[in-house]
Amino acid sequence: MKLPRRQFLQLPAAAAAFATAHVAMSHVAMSRVAMAQTYPARPVRIISGFPPGGINDTYARLIGGWLSERLGQQFIVENQPGAGGNLAAESVARSAPDGYTLLLTTSADAWNATLYDKLSFNIVRDFAPVATISRGPGVLVVNPSLPAKSVPELIADAKSNPGKITVASAGIGSAPYMYWELFRSMTGVDMVHVPYRGGGPAVVDLLGGQVQVYFGTFASSIEHVRAGRLRALAVTGATRASVLPDIPALAEFLPGYEASIYVGIAAPRDTPAAIVDTLNQAINLALTDSRITQRIAQLGDAPLSLSTSEFAQLVVDETEKWRKVIRTANIRAE
Numbered sequence: 001m002k003l004p005r006r007q008f009l010q011l012p013a014a015a016a017a018f019a020t021a022h023v024a025m026s027h028v029a030m031s032r033v034a035m036a037q038t039y040p041a042r043p044v045r046i047i048s049g050f051p052p053g054g055i056n057d058t059y060a061r062l063i064g065g066w067l068s069e070r071l072g073q074q075f076i077v078e079n080q081p082g083a084g085g086n087l088a089a090e091s092v093a094r095s096a097p098d099g100y101t102l103l104l105t106t107s108a109d110a111w112n113a114t115l116y117d118k119l120s121f122n123i124v125r126d127f128a129p130v131a132t133i134s135r136g137p138g139v140l141v142v143n144p145s146l147p148a149k150s151v152p153e154l155i156a157d158a159k160s161n162p163g164k165i166t167v168a169s170a171g172i173g174s175a176p177y178m179y180w181e182l183f184r185s186m187t188g189v190d191m192v193h194v195p196y197r198g199g200g201p202a203v204v205d206l207l208g209g210q211v212q213v214y215f216g217t218f219a220s221s222i223e224h225v226r227a228g229r230l231r232a233l234a235v236t237g238a239t240r241a242s243v244l245p246d247i248p249a250l251a252e253f254l255p256g257y258e259a260s261i262y263v264g265i266a267a268p269r270d271t272p273a274a275i276v277d278t279l280n281q282a283i284n285l286a287l288t289d290s291r292i293t294q295r296i297a298q299l300g301d302a303p304l305s306l307s308t309s310e311f312a313q314l315v316v317d318e319t320e321k322w323r324k325v326i327r328t329a330n331i332r333a334e
Contacts, residue, residue: 039099039275040073046265047078047092048104049085055219055299059263060104062295063133066286067279075102084112084173084333086119093121097268099275102130105266108175110315111322115173115333124319128271129311131283132264136301137237138179138215139222140250141230146212151234151253154213155187162190168202168211171195173333176202178322179215179236179259181329186254206230215259218243218300236260243300262304262318264311280308 046064050056057079064075080088085108095101109123121127140151146165148154158165169177172195180193194211196202199220206214207229214221215236222243224230234250235241236259241249250257265283267276286292287303296303306314325331 037274039278040071042100043074043076044100044102045076045078046102046104047080047088049080049082049088049108051081052079055217056104056106056263058299059133062292063104063265063283063286066289066292067282070282070285071278077104084108084115086112086116089123089127090119090121092266093126093268095268097128097270097272099267099271099279101268102279103127103266104263106263107261107318107322108173110318111178111326112173112333113319114323114326115331117332124312124316126269127266127315128269128276129308129315130265130267130276131280131308132262132304132306132311132314133283133287134296134299134301135260135262135304136218136299137235137241137249137260138175138217139225139232139241139244139247139300140179140183140234140236141206141214141216141221141225141232143206143209143212144228144231145209146231148233149231151248151250154233155189155253158187158189158191163192165191165213166194166211167191167213167215168194168196168206169215170199170202171197172331174199175217175259175261176215178325181331182257182259182325183215183250183254185325185328186257217261222300241300242302243297262314263301264304276308 046060048056048060057077060077064077067075080091089103089109092101092103113123142148142154148157167180169180171177176199191213199217202214203216203220205211207224221230225232232244232247234248235244236250238251238258239249240247265279284305287305293303
């Protein structure tokens with residue numbers, strides 16, 4: 001076929017443009033490979049959206065210490081509390097996707113996607129899931145002065161006395177609050193919600209009898225349960241917890257009830273896959289180390305080792321699950 005002269009003359013220019021683009025793309029790919037091969041070449045920041053001393057800070061320092069040992073550079077924890085963890089997530093979402101700024105991410109990021117109306121980032125779209133660390137349920141505890149000694153008795157008591165039983169939380173959007181809202185949506189019970197500024201004050205008043213019911217974390221509740229200061233009625237996971245094997249799961253009374261918190265590491269979107277894989281492999285290796293798994297067990301959680309694609313699906317599933325709960329209850333962050 002004979003080409004018109006103009007088209008014929010355009011062919012070398014098009015070929016040259018293609019070759020230039022191909023070379024540019026090759027250079028980008030090669031630079032990313034080189035970056036991954038030398039990663040980490042300098043200290044890495046792990047941003048935690050909660051204050052020092054809490055369980056999230058503990059996890060950030062636990063995995064940061066392991067990565068420092070394993071990868072030969074310091075992984076430094078920075079606490080950026082505020083807006084239920086959203087300030088930290090926004091900071092990481094806007095960071096360079098080079099593997100040097102990471103987010104300690106939890107289930108709170110999944111439910112914040114619906115709790116807050118105008119976030120400048122999207123937890124599914126704007127992050128690369130790197131690796132999970134743990135997953136742990138809460139525990140439904142009551143002050144011993146409350147007559148109920150089982151979940152069915154608590155439900156019956158609450159329905160017989162609507163608006164008389166008080167349930168504490170660590171504030172709107174906290175894990176204890178979300179666990180309570182799921183319980184309320186599945187049982188229809190009417191209790192008086194008493195929000196506190198954190199789990200510490202809530203537990204203090206629960207112990208003192210100022211409030212009667214609380215969906216606490218294992219870390220904040222288990223020693224009080226063992227000492228008899230609080231009565232555990234159920235754990236919030238799908239199955240019983242090994243640290244409290246005699247305490248039933250809520251799902252034994254409310255089929256389908258499951259509420260737990262995952263903890264993991266995420267990076268900004270477009271972080272090179274090779275860097276993400278390096279971190280995923282290192283963190284999954286940590287979950288085979290008895291020093292790490294024993295500390296996780298002390299916190300009342302279980303190690304959770306997932307691939308990056310499995311972690312991505314977990315985030316999608318948790319975001320959708322809690323979106324339904326939040327929308328049904330018409331909850332908005334304060």
